[in-house]
Amino acid sequence: MAGTVPGETPGLAPQSAERQALSEGDFMVVRQKPITAKPAVIPSNGNILLDQHGRVFDYLRIAVNEKCNLRCIYCMPEEGIDFKPVEKCLTTDEILRLISIAASLGVRKIRFTGGEPLIYKELVPLIREVASIPGIKSIHVTTNGLLLQKMAEDLLAAGVDGVNISLDTLHQDRFEEITRRKGLEKVLGGLSLALRIGFPSVKVNMVAMRSFNEDEIGDFVELTKENHLAVRFIELMPFDAHQIWNTGKFLGADRILETLHSLYPQLNRVTGSATEEHVFRVPGFKGKVAVIPSFTRSFCGNCNRIRLTADGRIRNCLYSDNEFNVRDLMRNGAMDEEIGRMFRQAMWVKPKDGWEALKTNGNHRESMTQIGG
Numbered sequence: 383m384a385g386t387v388p389g390e391t392p393g394l395a396p397q398s399a400e401r402q403a404l405s406e407g408d409f410m411v412v413r414q415k416p417i418t419a420k421p422a423v424i425p426s427n428g429n430i431l432l433d434q435h436g437r438v439f440d441y442l443r444i445a446v447n448e449k450c451n452l453r454c455i456y457c458m459p460e461e462g463i464d465f466k467p468v469e470k471c472l473t474t475d476e477i478l479r480l481i482s483i484a485a486s487l488g489v490r491k492i493r494f495t496g497g498e499p500l501i502y503k504e505l506v507p508l509i510r511e512v513a514s515i516p517g518i519k520s521i522h523v524t525t526n527g528l529l530l531q532k533m534a535e536d537l538l539a540a541g542v543d544g545v546n547i548s549l550d551t552l553h554q555d556r557f558e559e560i561t562r563r564k565g566l567e568k569v570l571g572g573l574s575l576a577l578r579i580g581f582p583s584v585k586v587n588m589v590a591m592r593s594f595n596e597d598e599i600g601d602f603v604e605l606t607k608e609n610h611l612a613v614r615f616i617e618l619m620p621f622d623a624h625q626i627w628n629t630g631k632f633l634g635a636d637r638i639l640e641t642l643h644s645l646y647p648q649l650n651r652v653t654g655s656a657t658e659e660h661v662f663r664v665p666g667f668k669g670k671v672a673v674i675p676s677f678t679r680s681f682c683g684n685c686n687r688i689r690l691t692a693d694g695r696i697r698n699c700l701y702s703d704n705e706f707n708v709r710d711l712m713r714n715g716a717m718d719e720e721i722g723r724m725f726r727q728a729m730w731v732k733p734k735d736g737w738e739a740l741k742t743n744g745n746h747r748e749s750m751t752q753i754g755g
């Protein structure tokens with residue numbers, strides 16, 4: 383059973399697929415034979431994406447670009463990375479087609495990320511189109527917030543339900559140190575506008591780092607006092623071309639939790655999303671705080687995520703290099719059914735957890751900006 387997608391029509395099943403490496407080196411590409419005489423029998427579970435471990439995937443995260451207007455030291459070197467030329471990245475029409483296919487397979491939630499999605503020129507029209515795709519129930523954006531003041535109203539009007547703003551410090555000098563750019567006021571302005579105009583969900587993602595911003599955990603919690611905001615403390619992950627990973631800045635979820643409990647002994651546990659394992663509210667505060675063990679990876683059993691890279695690869699796990707080149711499949715004229723089958727195959731073989739995923743590869747991606755986080 384392992385390796386096959388249940389419910390596939392005989393003859394169209396992945397094990398009969400002609401596997402061949404197309405264009406880019408090691409990427410596994412599954413080329414299916416064209417559908418001929420008989421139409422596919424739609425299996426009972428044919429309209430959901432699931433894996434061999436019983437997980438169902440209904441959340442698609444799309445990196446719309448690789449480029450960014452910041453240079454966070456844990457993400458990109460100052461000079462940037464070897465950005466893909468635009469023709470290698472998905473077009474807006476291609477992204478829309480893939481979202482429609484994913485929606486027909488049960489995807490309900492979309493997140494646009496990057497690179498920096500707010501510098502993607504067609505983001506607002508893209509979101510407007512996505513909002514009308516049958517089945518899509520919510521649209522979210524993860525942004526560094528620099529352009530949010532300019533774009534928040536358009537994003538809301540286009541149909542965005544939630545914005546996650548990445549902000550690691552409330553100090554100007556540290557902001558410049560971590561992002562290698564100026565702009566803290568702009569990000570804070572974007573955050574307060576997002577809260578004011580009424581997005582259903584506003585979150586702040588803070589990558590917590592030892593001897594850098596650990597002492598700001600309390601200040602970030604205080605943001606939740608008067609604001610309907612979720613502040614999430616995130617573990618640093620080893621995706622960076624400049625190896626900040628090796629500088630001792632990693633701060634584990636356990637230590638973040640310890641700090642939270644010592645600052646706020648009265649913290650109440652509440653519920654959160656699938657990857658928010660530890661979610662709390664300070665009694666009397668309007669917002670919530672969460673700790674995301676993104677390196678410790680203790681939430682993999684609840685994972686419901688599919689990732690699509692800017693250059694059109696389906697990635698079934700943040701930590702897995704086993705990517706599926708849906709861009710070339712699409713550009714070679716594949717029908718929606720074939721593309722859907724690649725989604726199903728990609729997710730079916732998802733490793734049990736991020737630790738198992740690492741065993742299968744060498745982490746060839748230089749930066750989180752290519753995957754979208």
Ligand code: SAM
Pocket residue numbers: 450456457495496497498499524525526527546547548587589616617618619620621622750751754755
């Ligand atoms: N540019 C947007 C932003 O910063 O929100 C979207 C893309 S960014 C790659 C998405 C998320 O990944 C951000 O919250 C960022 O902090 C996080 N990220 C990037 N590199 C990381 C790393 N090495 N460890 C932990 N989080 C990281």
Ligand code: SF4
Pocket residue numbers: 450451452453454457458496497498526548750751
């Ligand atoms: Fe840009 Fe986001 Fe990476 Fe920072 S984390 S460099 S804002 S893509």
